[in-house]
Amino acid sequence: MLKFSEDHEWAKLDDDICTVGISPHAVEQLGDIVFVELPDTGTSVSKGDAVAVFESVKAASDIYSPAGGDVTEVNSALLDDLTAITPEKAMQNWLFKIKVSDVGDLESLMDEDAYNALIG
Amino acid sequence: MDIKQTPLYDFHRANGARMVPFAGWNMPVQYTHGIKAEHLATRNGAGLFDVSHMVQIELSGSGADTFFERLTPTDIGAVAEGRVRYSLFLNDAGGVLDDLMVARLDGHLHLVVNAGRAQHDINHLRQNLDAETRIEVHHDKALLALQGPQAAAVMSSLGLDLDGLRFMDIRRFELNSIPLVITRSGYTGEDGFEISMLATAVVEIAKTLLATNEVTLAGLGARDTLRLEAGLPLWGHELDETITPTMAGLKFALSKKRREAADFPGADVILDEFAHGPKRCLVGLLATGARPVRDGTILLHDGAEVGVVTSGGFSPSLDRPAALGLVDAKLADTGTVITAATRGSETPMTVASLPLVPHRYFRG
Numbered sequence: 001m002l003k004f005s006e007d008h009e010w011a012k013l014d015d016d017i018c019t020v021g022i023s024p025h026a027v028e029q030l031g032d033i034v035f036v037e038l039p040d041t042g043t044s045v046s047k048g049d050a051v052a053v054f055e056s057v058k059a060a061s062d063i064y065s066p067a068g069g070d071v072t073e074v075n076s077a078l079l080d081d082l083t084a085i086t087p088e089k090a091m092q093n094w095l096f097k098i099k100v101s102d103v104g105d106l107e108s109l110m111d112e113d114a115y116n117a118l119i120g
Numbered sequence: 121m122d123i124k125q126t127p128l129y130d131f132h133r134a135n136g137a138r139m140v141p142f143a144g145w146n147m148p149v150q151y152t153h154g155i156k157a158e159h160l161a162t163r164n165g166a167g168l169f170d171v172s173h174m175v176q177i178e179l180s181g182s183g184a185d186t187f188f189e190r191l192t193p194t195d196i197g198a199v200a201e202g203r204v205r206y207s208l209f210l211n212d213a214g215g216v217l218d219d220l221m222v223a224r225l226d227g228h229l230h231l232v233v234n235a236g237r238a239q240h241d242i243n244h245l246r247q248n249l250d251a252e253t254r255i256e257v258h259h260d261k262a263l264l265a266l267q268g269p270q271a272a273a274v275m276s277s278l279g280l281d282l283d284g285l286r287f288m289d290i291r292r293f294e295l296n297s298i299p300l301v302i303t304r305s306g307y308t309g310e311d312g313f314e315i316s317m318l319a320t321a322v323v324e325i326a327k328t329l330l331a332t333n334e335v336t337l338a339g340l341g342a343r344d345t346l347r348l349e350a351g352l353p354l355w356g357h358e359l360d361e362t363i364t365p366t367m368a369g370l371k372f373a374l375s376k377k378r379r380e381a382a383d384f385p386g387a388d389v390i391l392d393e394f395a396h397g398p399k400r401c402l403v404g405l406l407a408t409g410a411r412p413v414r415d416g417t418i419l420l421h422d423g424a425e426v427g428v429v430t431s432g433g434f435s436p437s438l439d440r441p442a443a444l445g446l447v448d449a450k451l452a453d454t455g456t457v458i459t460a461a462t463r464g465s466e467t468p469m470t471v472a473s474l475p476l477v478p479h480r481y482f483r484g
Contacts (some may be wrong), residue, residue, distance in 0.1 A: 035410050035412060
Protein backbone atom coordinates (compact mmCIF):
# COMPACT_ATOMS: atom_id res chain seq x y z
CA MET A 1 0.00 0.00 0.00
CA LEU A 2 1.53 3.30 -1.15
CA LYS A 3 0.30 6.58 0.32
CA PHE A 4 1.36 10.23 0.24
CA SER A 5 1.12 13.01 2.79
CA GLU A 6 0.29 16.67 2.19
CA ASP A 7 3.90 17.38 3.19
CA HIS A 8 5.12 15.29 0.24
CA GLU A 9 6.33 12.22 2.10
CA TRP A 10 5.52 8.84 0.61
CA ALA A 11 4.79 5.89 2.89
CA LYS A 12 4.72 2.25 1.85
CA LEU A 13 3.25 -0.24 4.30
CA ASP A 14 4.27 -3.94 4.32
CA ASP A 15 2.61 -5.67 7.29
CA ASP A 16 3.53 -3.29 10.14
CA ILE A 17 6.72 -1.90 8.57
CA CYS A 18 6.30 1.52 6.97
CA THR A 19 9.01 2.67 4.54
CA VAL A 20 9.17 6.46 4.20
CA GLY A 21 10.62 8.69 1.49
CA ILE A 22 9.91 12.03 -0.14
CA SER A 23 8.11 12.42 -3.42
CA PRO A 24 9.69 13.23 -6.80
CA HIS A 25 7.79 16.53 -6.70
CA ALA A 26 9.33 17.40 -3.32
CA VAL A 27 12.86 16.62 -4.52
CA GLU A 28 12.29 18.71 -7.63
CA GLN A 29 10.98 21.64 -5.57
CA LEU A 30 13.91 21.48 -3.13
CA GLY A 31 16.52 21.72 -5.87
CA ASP A 32 20.18 20.93 -5.11
CA ILE A 33 20.34 19.09 -1.78
CA VAL A 34 23.35 20.10 0.33
CA PHE A 35 22.59 18.52 3.70
CA VAL A 36 20.43 15.66 4.98
CA GLU A 37 19.84 14.58 8.56
CA LEU A 38 18.08 11.28 9.18
CA PRO A 39 16.71 9.88 12.46
CA ASP A 40 18.65 7.35 14.53
CA THR A 41 17.63 3.71 14.50
CA GLY A 42 15.61 2.92 17.60
CA THR A 43 14.07 6.39 17.92
CA SER A 44 10.43 6.41 18.97
CA VAL A 45 8.37 8.76 16.84
CA SER A 46 4.78 9.97 16.78
CA LYS A 47 2.77 10.68 13.65
CA GLY A 48 3.62 14.22 12.51
CA ASP A 49 6.97 14.47 14.30
CA ALA A 50 9.74 16.23 12.39
CA VAL A 51 12.17 13.33 12.11
CA ALA A 52 14.51 14.28 9.27
CA VAL A 53 15.81 17.44 7.61
CA PHE A 54 16.58 18.19 3.99
CA GLU A 55 18.50 21.36 3.26
CA SER A 56 18.82 22.71 -0.24
CA VAL A 57 20.89 25.69 -1.35
CA LYS A 58 17.89 27.90 -0.68
CA ALA A 59 16.00 26.45 2.26
CA ALA A 60 15.54 23.85 4.96
CA SER A 61 12.64 21.41 4.92
CA ASP A 62 11.51 19.16 7.74
CA ILE A 63 10.40 15.64 6.95
CA TYR A 64 7.50 14.46 9.09
CA SER A 65 6.78 10.91 10.13
CA PRO A 66 3.55 9.68 8.52
CA ALA A 67 3.01 7.23 11.37
CA GLY A 68 3.96 6.58 14.98
CA GLY A 69 6.28 3.76 16.02
CA ASP A 70 9.97 2.88 16.29
CA VAL A 71 12.57 3.60 13.63
CA THR A 72 13.96 0.18 12.65
CA GLU A 73 16.24 1.04 9.76
CA VAL A 74 17.81 4.18 8.22
CA ASN A 75 19.10 4.55 4.66
CA SER A 76 22.36 6.23 5.66
CA ALA A 77 23.90 5.32 2.27
CA LEU A 78 21.96 8.33 0.94
CA LEU A 79 24.29 10.63 2.86
CA ASP A 80 27.31 9.41 0.91
CA ASP A 81 26.24 11.14 -2.29
CA LEU A 82 23.61 13.84 -1.98
CA THR A 83 23.71 14.45 -5.76
CA ALA A 84 22.09 11.00 -6.16
CA ILE A 85 18.94 12.37 -4.53
CA THR A 86 17.02 13.16 -7.71
CA PRO A 87 13.34 13.28 -8.65
CA GLU A 88 13.90 10.22 -10.89
CA LYS A 89 15.12 8.13 -7.97
CA ALA A 90 12.84 9.61 -5.31
CA MET A 91 10.59 6.55 -5.06
CA GLN A 92 13.62 4.23 -4.61
CA ASN A 93 15.50 6.55 -2.22
CA TRP A 94 13.76 5.61 1.00
CA LEU A 95 14.85 7.48 4.12
CA PHE A 96 13.84 5.29 7.06
CA LYS A 97 11.56 2.44 8.10
CA ILE A 98 9.22 2.43 11.07
CA LYS A 99 7.63 -0.44 12.92
CA VAL A 100 4.19 1.09 13.10
CA SER A 101 2.24 1.04 16.38
CA ASP A 102 -1.12 1.70 14.74
CA VAL A 103 -1.55 1.15 11.00
CA GLY A 104 -4.62 3.37 11.28
CA ASP A 105 -2.19 6.32 11.25
CA LEU A 106 -1.85 5.86 7.49
CA GLU A 107 -5.57 5.99 6.75
CA SER A 108 -5.64 9.77 6.60
CA LEU A 109 -2.95 9.83 3.88
CA MET A 110 -3.72 10.20 0.17
CA ASP A 111 -3.45 7.56 -2.49
CA GLU A 112 -1.29 8.28 -5.53
CA ASP A 113 -4.12 9.69 -7.66
CA ALA A 114 -5.21 12.08 -4.93
CA TYR A 115 -1.61 13.18 -4.38
CA ASN A 116 -1.03 13.76 -8.09
CA ALA A 117 -4.19 15.87 -8.14
CA LEU A 118 -2.85 17.88 -5.17
CA ILE A 119 0.45 18.75 -6.84
CA GLY A 120 -1.26 19.37 -10.17
CA MET B 121 -1.86 42.87 -5.62
CA ASP B 122 -1.31 41.30 -9.01
CA ILE B 123 2.06 39.69 -9.50
CA LYS B 124 4.10 41.24 -12.28
CA GLN B 125 5.88 39.49 -15.11
CA THR B 126 8.98 40.65 -16.92
CA PRO B 127 8.89 40.61 -20.75
CA LEU B 128 11.00 37.43 -20.55
CA TYR B 129 8.31 35.40 -18.74
CA ASP B 130 7.51 33.13 -21.70
CA PHE B 131 11.22 32.84 -22.52
CA HIS B 132 11.90 31.65 -18.95
CA ARG B 133 9.12 29.08 -19.08
CA ALA B 134 10.31 27.81 -22.47
CA ASN B 135 13.77 27.35 -20.97
CA GLY B 136 12.56 25.24 -18.07
CA ALA B 137 12.57 27.90 -15.36
CA ARG B 138 10.92 27.35 -12.01
CA MET B 139 9.09 30.60 -11.35
CA VAL B 140 8.66 31.99 -7.85
CA PRO B 141 7.23 35.23 -6.48
CA PHE B 142 9.95 37.73 -5.58
CA ALA B 143 9.31 41.34 -4.56
CA GLY B 144 5.98 41.35 -6.39
CA TRP B 145 7.40 39.76 -9.53
CA ASN B 146 7.16 36.26 -10.93
CA MET B 147 10.84 35.43 -11.42
CA PRO B 148 12.95 32.39 -12.35
CA VAL B 149 14.61 31.01 -9.20
CA GLN B 150 16.41 28.40 -11.28
CA TYR B 151 16.34 26.64 -14.64
CA THR B 152 16.68 22.89 -15.30
CA HIS B 153 20.30 22.47 -14.18
CA GLY B 154 19.77 23.95 -10.75
CA ILE B 155 21.30 26.66 -8.60
CA LYS B 156 24.73 25.04 -8.08
CA ALA B 157 25.28 24.40 -11.79
CA GLU B 158 24.12 27.92 -12.73
CA HIS B 159 26.33 29.42 -10.04
CA LEU B 160 29.44 27.51 -11.17
CA ALA B 161 28.70 28.24 -14.85
CA THR B 162 28.76 31.94 -13.95
CA ARG B 163 32.00 31.65 -11.97
CA ASN B 164 33.67 29.62 -14.74
CA GLY B 165 32.02 30.91 -17.91
CA ALA B 166 29.10 33.27 -18.34
CA GLY B 167 25.67 33.37 -16.72
CA LEU B 168 22.70 35.32 -18.08
CA PHE B 169 20.24 36.78 -15.57
CA ASP B 170 16.94 38.56 -16.12
CA VAL B 171 17.01 41.49 -13.73
CA SER B 172 14.17 43.39 -15.39
CA HIS B 173 12.32 43.52 -12.07
CA MET B 174 14.82 46.15 -10.97
CA VAL B 175 13.53 49.62 -11.74
CA GLN B 176 15.30 52.13 -13.95
CA ILE B 177 14.81 55.78 -13.07
CA GLU B 178 16.19 58.86 -14.85
CA LEU B 179 16.86 62.20 -13.19
CA SER B 180 17.41 65.22 -15.43
CA GLY B 181 17.36 68.99 -15.25
CA SER B 182 19.75 71.55 -13.84
CA GLY B 183 18.98 70.52 -10.25
CA ALA B 184 19.52 66.77 -10.64
CA ASP B 185 22.99 66.64 -9.05
CA THR B 186 22.04 68.77 -6.05
CA PHE B 187 18.80 66.81 -5.63
CA PHE B 188 20.60 63.46 -5.73
CA GLU B 189 23.17 64.64 -3.19
CA ARG B 190 20.44 65.66 -0.74
CA LEU B 191 19.40 61.99 -0.46
CA THR B 192 22.75 60.17 -0.69
CA PRO B 193 26.37 60.33 0.59
CA THR B 194 27.74 60.34 -2.98
CA ASP B 195 29.89 63.12 -4.46
CA ILE B 196 27.88 63.01 -7.67
CA GLY B 197 29.88 65.85 -9.20
CA ALA B 198 32.84 63.46 -9.26
CA VAL B 199 30.86 60.96 -11.35
CA ALA B 200 31.95 61.89 -14.86
CA GLU B 201 30.01 61.28 -18.04
CA GLY B 202 30.14 57.54 -18.79
CA ARG B 203 30.81 56.48 -15.21
CA VAL B 204 28.77 54.51 -12.65
CA ARG B 205 28.76 54.59 -8.82
CA TYR B 206 27.21 52.47 -6.10
CA SER B 207 25.08 54.69 -3.86
CA LEU B 208 22.59 54.65 -1.00
CA PHE B 209 19.40 56.45 -0.10
CA LEU B 210 19.80 57.25 3.60
CA ASN B 211 17.38 58.24 6.34
CA ASP B 212 18.12 60.82 9.05
CA ALA B 213 19.20 58.07 11.47
CA GLY B 214 21.87 56.93 9.01
CA GLY B 215 19.88 53.84 8.03
CA VAL B 216 19.71 52.63 4.46
CA LEU B 217 16.40 53.16 2.61
CA ASP B 218 17.79 51.36 -0.44
CA ASP B 219 21.01 50.76 -2.28
CA LEU B 220 21.32 51.60 -5.95
CA MET B 221 23.54 52.17 -8.94
CA VAL B 222 23.78 55.64 -10.41
CA ALA B 223 25.31 56.43 -13.78
CA ARG B 224 25.85 59.60 -15.74
CA LEU B 225 24.93 59.21 -19.41
CA ASP B 226 24.18 62.03 -21.85
CA GLY B 227 24.33 64.37 -18.87
CA HIS B 228 21.42 62.68 -17.07
CA LEU B 229 21.54 60.51 -13.94
CA HIS B 230 20.37 56.93 -14.54
CA LEU B 231 19.46 55.00 -11.41
CA VAL B 232 18.78 51.29 -10.98
CA VAL B 233 17.00 50.42 -7.73
CA ASN B 234 15.82 47.22 -6.05
CA ALA B 235 12.45 45.83 -7.12
CA GLY B 236 11.21 45.41 -3.58
CA ARG B 237 12.06 49.02 -2.71
CA ALA B 238 11.21 50.69 -6.01
CA GLN B 239 7.85 52.15 -4.98
CA HIS B 240 9.33 53.40 -1.73
CA ASP B 241 12.23 54.95 -3.64
CA ILE B 242 9.98 56.61 -6.20
CA ASN B 243 7.82 58.09 -3.43
CA HIS B 244 10.95 59.24 -1.61
CA LEU B 245 12.29 60.90 -4.77
CA ARG B 246 8.95 62.56 -5.59
CA GLN B 247 8.47 63.86 -2.04
CA ASN B 248 11.88 65.51 -2.13
CA LEU B 249 11.73 66.70 -5.73
CA ASP B 250 12.53 70.33 -6.55
CA ALA B 251 11.50 72.51 -9.49
CA GLU B 252 14.87 72.14 -11.22
CA THR B 253 14.80 68.33 -11.40
CA ARG B 254 12.70 65.97 -13.50
CA ILE B 255 12.12 62.32 -12.68
CA GLU B 256 11.15 59.67 -15.19
CA VAL B 257 10.50 56.03 -14.28
CA HIS B 258 11.34 53.77 -17.22
CA HIS B 259 8.75 51.00 -16.91
CA ASP B 260 9.25 50.44 -20.65
CA LYS B 261 12.79 49.14 -20.17
CA ALA B 262 14.23 45.73 -19.40
CA LEU B 263 17.57 44.75 -17.87
CA LEU B 264 19.80 41.73 -18.42
CA ALA B 265 22.99 40.86 -16.55
CA LEU B 266 25.69 38.82 -18.28
CA GLN B 267 28.25 37.82 -15.66
CA GLY B 268 31.40 35.74 -15.54
CA PRO B 269 34.96 35.48 -16.84
CA GLN B 270 33.71 34.69 -20.36
CA ALA B 271 31.15 37.52 -20.47
CA ALA B 272 33.45 39.93 -22.30
CA ALA B 273 34.39 37.31 -24.90
CA VAL B 274 30.70 36.59 -25.51
CA MET B 275 29.95 40.29 -26.00
CA SER B 276 32.94 40.71 -28.33
CA SER B 277 31.93 37.67 -30.36
CA LEU B 278 28.66 39.47 -31.14
CA GLY B 279 30.56 42.42 -32.55
CA LEU B 280 30.27 44.71 -29.53
CA ASP B 281 33.47 46.75 -29.27
CA LEU B 282 34.28 46.82 -25.56
CA ASP B 283 37.57 48.66 -26.02
CA GLY B 284 38.15 50.94 -23.05
CA LEU B 285 34.99 49.87 -21.21
CA ARG B 286 36.18 49.23 -17.65
CA PHE B 287 34.43 48.21 -14.44
CA MET B 288 31.80 50.86 -13.64
CA ASP B 289 31.78 52.44 -17.10
CA ILE B 290 28.56 52.97 -19.07
CA ARG B 291 28.19 53.40 -22.80
CA ARG B 292 25.67 53.15 -25.65
CA PHE B 293 25.92 50.19 -28.04
CA GLU B 294 23.84 48.59 -30.76
CA LEU B 295 23.20 44.90 -31.42
CA ASN B 296 21.00 43.63 -34.28
CA SER B 297 20.11 47.33 -34.77
CA ILE B 298 18.71 47.41 -31.21
CA PRO B 299 19.99 50.30 -29.06
CA LEU B 300 21.54 49.13 -25.78
CA VAL B 301 22.93 50.91 -22.76
CA ILE B 302 25.64 48.72 -21.24
CA THR B 303 27.40 49.14 -17.93
CA ARG B 304 30.39 47.00 -17.00
CA SER B 305 29.09 46.01 -13.60
CA GLY B 306 27.01 43.42 -11.85
CA TYR B 307 26.33 41.79 -8.53
CA THR B 308 28.24 38.52 -8.66
CA GLY B 309 31.83 39.63 -7.99
CA GLU B 310 32.75 38.67 -11.56
CA ASP B 311 33.54 40.78 -14.57
CA GLY B 312 30.30 41.34 -16.42
CA PHE B 313 27.73 43.61 -17.93
CA GLU B 314 24.29 44.97 -17.23
CA ILE B 315 22.40 45.58 -20.44
CA SER B 316 19.45 47.96 -20.56
CA MET B 317 17.11 48.10 -23.52
CA LEU B 318 13.47 48.59 -24.42
CA ALA B 319 11.33 45.78 -23.01
CA THR B 320 10.13 45.02 -26.53
CA ALA B 321 13.69 44.07 -27.55
CA VAL B 322 14.83 41.99 -24.58
CA VAL B 323 13.68 38.59 -25.83
CA GLU B 324 15.69 38.99 -29.03
CA ILE B 325 18.78 40.12 -27.11
CA ALA B 326 18.50 37.26 -24.60
CA LYS B 327 18.12 34.75 -27.46
CA THR B 328 21.10 36.25 -29.28
CA LEU B 329 23.29 35.93 -26.17
CA LEU B 330 22.09 32.38 -25.49
CA ALA B 331 22.72 31.36 -29.11
CA THR B 332 26.47 31.91 -28.64
CA ASN B 333 26.37 28.59 -26.73
CA GLU B 334 28.79 30.12 -24.23
CA VAL B 335 26.06 31.39 -21.94
CA THR B 336 24.12 29.57 -19.20
CA LEU B 337 20.76 30.90 -18.03
CA ALA B 338 20.91 31.58 -14.31
CA GLY B 339 18.10 32.40 -11.90
CA LEU B 340 17.67 34.38 -8.73
CA GLY B 341 18.90 31.42 -6.67
CA ALA B 342 22.35 31.58 -8.25
CA ARG B 343 22.29 35.37 -8.18
CA ASP B 344 21.85 35.15 -4.41
CA THR B 345 24.62 32.59 -3.78
CA LEU B 346 26.99 34.53 -6.07
CA ARG B 347 26.42 37.85 -4.32
CA LEU B 348 26.68 36.19 -0.90
CA GLU B 349 30.13 34.78 -1.77
CA ALA B 350 31.09 38.21 -3.14
CA GLY B 351 30.05 39.78 0.18
CA LEU B 352 27.62 42.13 -1.56
CA PRO B 353 24.72 43.30 0.61
CA LEU B 354 21.08 42.68 -0.22
CA TRP B 355 18.48 45.13 1.05
CA GLY B 356 16.24 43.44 3.62
CA HIS B 357 19.17 41.28 4.74
CA GLU B 358 22.46 43.16 5.15
CA LEU B 359 20.79 46.54 4.69
CA ASP B 360 17.65 48.11 6.08
CA GLU B 361 16.44 51.30 7.70
CA THR B 362 18.25 50.42 10.96
CA ILE B 363 21.56 49.35 9.43
CA THR B 364 24.09 52.04 8.58
CA PRO B 365 26.55 51.90 5.67
CA THR B 366 29.39 51.81 8.21
CA MET B 367 27.94 48.66 9.78
CA ALA B 368 27.43 47.05 6.37
CA GLY B 369 31.04 47.56 5.28
CA LEU B 370 30.12 50.27 2.77
CA LYS B 371 32.50 53.02 3.86
CA PHE B 372 33.64 53.25 0.24
CA ALA B 373 30.17 54.54 -0.65
CA LEU B 374 30.69 57.60 1.60
CA SER B 375 32.50 60.11 -0.61
CA LYS B 376 35.35 61.99 1.08
CA LYS B 377 33.99 65.35 0.00
CA ARG B 378 30.58 64.53 1.46
CA ARG B 379 32.10 63.28 4.71
CA GLU B 380 34.01 66.54 5.04
CA ALA B 381 30.88 68.55 4.31
CA ALA B 382 28.83 66.29 6.66
CA ASP B 383 25.77 67.25 4.65
CA PHE B 384 24.04 63.94 3.90
CA PRO B 385 21.11 62.34 5.76
CA GLY B 386 22.25 60.70 8.99
CA ALA B 387 25.71 62.25 8.72
CA ASP B 388 26.06 62.73 12.49
CA VAL B 389 25.47 59.03 13.22
CA ILE B 390 27.45 57.75 10.26
CA LEU B 391 30.45 60.05 10.75
CA ASP B 392 30.66 59.10 14.43
CA GLU B 393 30.75 55.43 13.39
CA PHE B 394 33.21 56.26 10.63
CA ALA B 395 35.58 57.77 13.20
CA HIS B 396 35.08 55.38 16.12
CA GLY B 397 33.78 52.24 14.46
CA PRO B 398 30.20 50.90 14.42
CA LYS B 399 28.85 48.70 17.21
CA ARG B 400 28.25 45.86 14.77
CA CYS B 401 30.03 44.94 11.54
CA LEU B 402 29.15 42.82 8.55
CA VAL B 403 31.35 39.72 8.32
CA GLY B 404 31.54 36.45 6.44
CA LEU B 405 30.79 33.32 8.44
CA LEU B 406 31.92 29.80 7.59
CA ALA B 407 30.33 26.89 9.43
CA THR B 408 32.56 23.98 10.35
CA GLY B 409 29.81 21.44 9.74
CA ALA B 410 27.90 20.53 6.60
CA ARG B 411 24.60 22.04 7.64
CA PRO B 412 23.72 25.52 6.34
CA VAL B 413 22.91 28.20 8.88
CA ARG B 414 19.99 30.34 7.72
CA ASP B 415 18.97 34.00 7.82
CA GLY B 416 17.79 35.18 11.21
CA THR B 417 19.86 32.70 13.22
CA ILE B 418 21.07 34.29 16.45
CA LEU B 419 24.84 34.33 17.02
CA LEU B 420 26.22 33.72 20.51
CA HIS B 421 29.58 34.14 22.24
CA ASP B 422 30.10 32.97 25.81
CA GLY B 423 26.34 32.54 26.01
CA ALA B 424 25.57 36.17 25.14
CA GLU B 425 23.83 37.31 21.97
CA VAL B 426 26.45 39.00 19.78
CA GLY B 427 24.87 39.11 16.34
CA VAL B 428 22.57 37.67 13.72
CA VAL B 429 22.93 35.85 10.41
CA THR B 430 21.66 38.20 7.68
CA SER B 431 22.05 35.81 4.73
CA GLY B 432 22.75 32.16 5.25
CA GLY B 433 23.01 29.34 2.80
CA PHE B 434 25.44 27.35 0.78
CA SER B 435 28.47 28.45 -1.19
CA PRO B 436 28.76 26.36 -4.36
CA SER B 437 32.25 27.73 -5.09
CA LEU B 438 33.59 26.83 -1.65
CA ASP B 439 31.37 23.72 -1.54
CA ARG B 440 30.40 24.40 2.05
CA PRO B 441 27.81 26.36 3.98
CA ALA B 442 28.49 30.09 4.10
CA ALA B 443 26.76 33.12 5.56
CA LEU B 444 26.89 36.84 6.09
CA GLY B 445 26.11 38.28 9.49
CA LEU B 446 26.21 41.37 11.63
CA VAL B 447 28.33 40.79 14.73
CA ASP B 448 29.59 42.93 17.59
CA ALA B 449 32.65 44.85 16.42
CA LYS B 450 34.93 43.32 19.05
CA LEU B 451 34.21 39.86 17.60
CA ALA B 452 34.51 40.83 13.93
CA ASP B 453 38.16 39.83 13.51
CA THR B 454 38.86 37.08 11.01
CA GLY B 455 39.23 33.72 12.72
CA THR B 456 37.00 34.49 15.69
CA VAL B 457 34.77 31.53 16.48
CA ILE B 458 31.18 32.28 17.41
CA THR B 459 28.18 30.04 17.83
CA ALA B 460 25.06 29.90 15.71
CA ALA B 461 22.02 28.80 17.68
CA THR B 462 20.24 26.59 15.15
CA ARG B 463 17.01 24.81 15.93
CA GLY B 464 17.99 23.03 19.11
CA SER B 465 21.68 22.66 18.31
CA GLU B 466 24.69 24.96 18.30
CA THR B 467 26.95 25.29 15.27
CA PRO B 468 30.41 26.87 15.57
CA MET B 469 31.10 29.45 12.86
CA THR B 470 34.36 31.14 12.02
CA VAL B 471 34.47 34.80 11.04
CA ALA B 472 35.92 35.13 7.54
CA SER B 473 36.98 38.25 5.69
CA LEU B 474 34.85 39.46 2.80
CA PRO B 475 34.59 38.74 -0.02
CA LEU B 476 34.53 34.98 0.59
CA VAL B 477 35.41 34.51 -3.10
CA PRO B 478 37.71 37.18 -4.62
CA HIS B 479 36.23 39.80 -6.91
CA ARG B 480 37.45 39.69 -10.50
CA TYR B 481 36.31 43.02 -11.91
CA PHE B 482 37.89 44.33 -15.11
CA ARG B 483 39.66 47.54 -14.20
CA GLY B 484 41.49 47.87 -17.53
